[in-house]
Amino acid sequence: MSVPSAWVGYFSNRWRGNVNASKLLLWDMLAIGTALNVVTSFLALLLLAKGATYSAIFFHFALLPYNLFLVLSLWRSSEKSRTTKIIAVIWFAITIMI
Numbered sequence: 528m529s530v531p532s533a534w535v536g537y538f539s540n541r542w543r544g545n546v547n548a549s550k551l552l553l554w555d556m557l558a559i560g561t562a563l564n565v566v567t568s569f570l571a572l573l574l575l576a577k578g579a580t581y582s583a584i585f586f587h588f589a590l591l592p593y594n595l596f597l598v599l600s601l602w603r604s605s606e607k608s609r610t611t612k613i614i615a616v617i618w619f620a621i622t623i624m625i
Contacts, residue, residue: 541600548606556597556618563590564622594622 540546541555567586575583598619601607 538596541597542603544600544604544606546600546604548601548604548608548611551597551601551604552611552614556601556615560590560594560597560618560622564594564625568625591623594619 541551546555567590571583571587574580574586598615601615602612
């Protein structure tokens with residue numbers, strides 16, 4: 528089973544810096560990334576309430592690789608500014624803590 532080319536294009540475009548840094552920050556990180564983190568955190572809380580501790584920990588940290596990918600992709604972008612870097616690092620720290 529192969530990975531669809533749309534997924535490969537999504538990740539490779541971001542990693543190579545072909546995506547505008549403001550789009551990467553505002554849409555990918557702050558909109559989509561935050562929404563995904565809220566959903567998985569809510570699921571983790573539900574699992575924790577049910578007593579499924581290991582499953583809750585898994586879901587809480589499931590998006591960590593994706594979040595790290597987004598931050599590193601933004602740092603690799605040629606259009607990044609100091610403010611963009613600071614926002615990305617703060618966002619990443621919040622996603623880990625919450």
